[in-house]
Amino acid sequence: MAKSPILGLFETADNAADAGDALKAAGVSPADYDFLTDTPYPEGAFGEREEPHRLYLFPFIGALIGLTVGIMLTSMTQMAYPLAQGGKPILSLPPMAVVTYESTMLTAIIFTIIGIVFESRLPAFKEGLYDTRITEGYIGVLVNVEESELTQTQTLLTQAGAVDVVLKAERISA
Amino acid sequence: MQEGTPLQSRQVNRELLVSILNSPKWFFGALSVLGFIVLVAMSTAGFMINQGFGVTGLNRPVMWGFFITNFVFWIGISHAGVMLSAILRLSKAEWRRPATRAAEILTVFSLMTAMTMPLIHTGRPWRTVYWIYTLPFVPYDYARGIWPNIRTPLVWDPSAVYTYLTSSILFVMIALIPDFAVLRDRTTGISHRIYGMLAMGWQGNARQWKLQIIAGVLLSALILPVFVSVHSIVSWDFGMAVSVKSWHSTIFAPYFVVGAVHSGVSAVAFVLIILRYIYGWQNYIRHEHIDALARLLIVVATGWFYFFVMEVVFGFYGREADEIAVRNYQFMISPWNIWMMIFVGLTYFAPVAIWLSRPARRNLWIMSLACIFVNIGMWLERFLIIVPGLARKQLLTFDWYTYRPSSVEWIIIIGTFALVSMLMLTIARVVPLIPLYDIKEGEILRTEIKIGRVTVPAVFRED
Numbered sequence: 001m002a003k004s005p006i007l008g009l010f011e012t013a014d015n016a017a018d019a020g021d022a023l024k025a026a027g028v029s030p031a032d033y034d035f036l037t038d039t040p041y042p043e044g045a046f047g048e049r050e051e052p053h054r055l056y057l058f059p060f061i062g063a064l065i066g067l068t069v070g071i072m073l074t075s076m077t078q079m080a081y082p083l084a085q086g087g088k089p090i091l092s093l094p095p096m097a098v099v100t101y102e103s104t105m106l107t108a109i110i111f112t113i114i115g116i117v118f119e120s121r122l123p124a125f126k127e128g129l130y131d132t133r134i135t136e137g138y139i140g141v142l143v144n145v146e147e148s149e150l151t152q153t154q155t156l157l158t159q160a161g162a163v164d165v166v167l168k169a170e171r172i173s174a
Numbered sequence: 175m176q177e178g179t180p181l182q183s184r185q186v187n188r189e190l191l192v193s194i195l196n197s198p199k200w201f202f203g204a205l206s207v208l209g210f211i212v213l214v215a216m217s218t219a220g221f222m223i224n225q226g227f228g229v230t231g232l233n234r235p236v237m238w239g240f241f242i243t244n245f246v247f248w249i250g251i252s253h254a255g256v257m258l259s260a261i262l263r264l265s266k267a268e269w270r271r272p273a274t275r276a277a278e279i280l281t282v283f284s285l286m287t288a289m290t291m292p293l294i295h296t297g298r299p300w301r302t303v304y305w306i307y308t309l310p311f312v313p314y315d316y317a318r319g320i321w322p323n324i325r326t327p328l329v330w331d332p333s334a335v336y337t338y339l340t341s342s343i344l345f346v347m348i349a350l351i352p353d354f355a356v357l358r359d360r361t362t363g364i365s366h367r368i369y370g371m372l373a374m375g376w377q378g379n380a381r382q383w384k385l386q387i388i389a390g391v392l393l394s395a396l397i398l399p400v401f402v403s404v405h406s407i408v409s410w411d412f413g414m415a416v417s418v419k420s421w422h423s424t425i426f427a428p429y430f431v432v433g434a435v436h437s438g439v440s441a442v443a444f445v446l447i448i449l450r451y452i453y454g455w456q457n458y459i460r461h462e463h464i465d466a467l468a469r470l471l472i473v474v475a476t477g478w479f480y481f482f483v484m485e486v487v488f489g490f491y492g493r494e495a496d497e498i499a500v501r502n503y504q505f506m507i508s509p510w511n512i513w514m515m516i517f518v519g520l521t522y523f524a525p526v527a528i529w530l531s532r533p534a535r536r537n538l539w540i541m542s543l544a545c546i547f548v549n550i551g552m553w554l555e556r557f558l559i560i561v562p563g564l565a566r567k568q569l570l571t572f573d574w575y576t577y578r579p580s581s582v583e584w585i586i587i588i589g590t591f592a593l594v595s596m597l598m599l600t601i602a603r604v605v606p607l608i609p610l611y612d613i614k615e616g617e618i619l620r621t622e623i624k625i626g627r628v629t630v631p632a633v634f635r636e637d
Contacts, residue, residue: 013618034379039614040615043380051381055392083324085325095327102330105403110340112393122376123374124376134359135359136187
């Protein structure tokens, strides 16, 4: 059965953390609730779950691809247009170094950006329940529960100090 | 480093989005004036392309003049942004918060402007298309039997600049996503849709913030080596040139990089002062921030001065005829020696004397003046490297000639300054030039601690 979202809005980080504790005590899986804020809070401020990621792999993969492309581009160009200069070899390493370095770095950075977007699960236009008050400083506690548990969760969030509880989906528009 | 009063999230949104949501009355007037100057400069460039290089002051052997000087200058300005932002992010310096975004955007626009200079300087810019245009597999020049040297060091320059430009744009865009979400939540109609697209459905959950913070550090670490490469490669445009021996200086790369940081950080300080003044961001760009930048600049300027002196000393030490001849130009022959004195005075002695005084560092008018001094001086530095090096008989030239820039060159150069100002003003209307989430993070991390009998402002810092 599909779960329904419910969003509690809190004015302080303490209240939001209390809501997190209450949800945990009520047996809600940490994967089923999340904290929405308008600024990064120190990790663990709300007792939220660890967020594993593989972002660090992306720049390495990008760098390897960039290095390969750089070497191929510079060496194949020299071979394709064999212009002899002062008895120097046609395939010469010094002119390759800078361009290869730049292509390595560029691809590493592009892959890092792709990694950030991918690991952040963006774009996410259709996901979740949202309230614009979150970008005014309110802390949102977004919970996904069974339809039958909505009322109980609403009570739980209110008791933890939620100033408002949103049930109707306000989709993040594109 | 916590001199301001605590700020609420709503207040931060209201005050920092003022440049976007409530455009000041003077905005379109200022934009029109700058746009007109840019238009005049573009028309002048068109006139020059139509008439040929004869309308400029460029002639054998001085074929690099104002345009290349300006190219190096804007590349230098671009170094402030990412350098400042990246180093301060990596070191988690608390005072970085209001400075990073403006610095990064200044990087992007100054790089774009810099790239127009070599194109204009080619005299026939459309021919640059031929370098990559294929018929169908061979670049056009090769197909016509012309064999440009693909191994020239001049190829390195565009590869480095485009890498830096692409990286800087991506760096800015990633850091903008959370702020686009704030704008998405505060706009209606078409603006809402555009900001919604740009925010990509950002919600601000713990995972997204974690990735955003790591992104700032990781991208900083990746961009810093690119930043070092760019201006060192620009210096090799000179250092690797076969015929101009006075440019064969092994110290050029660090000398150029430190010089770029010097001019760039000064430009960022100046931009911050202007933003504080025009948008009333006194709560965000505080005296302490400008003070910190000035203290950083003392170190950078002194580092730059060291390289400058060493470059001159090495020139004399080698006793090569070409090198001595250029030094003769720079130090003994008018007007070059006068420009040289002005350049050193404006770049080092005047601003550093100002920055050594705390009241001067906290006086925004004096600070603005010092930053303008540095940038005039650094522009002159590039001019005094390029022109005296060329304005004499070289191994592969048959005559010599001095250089006087024509009005065409002056107008195009002034146009580039108007272009960067116009772009900065325009972007301020579209994106917040101070990162909202960074300021808000600073606010939630700020605290006060009691030590003995004093209570001092402090900030919590995560590892």
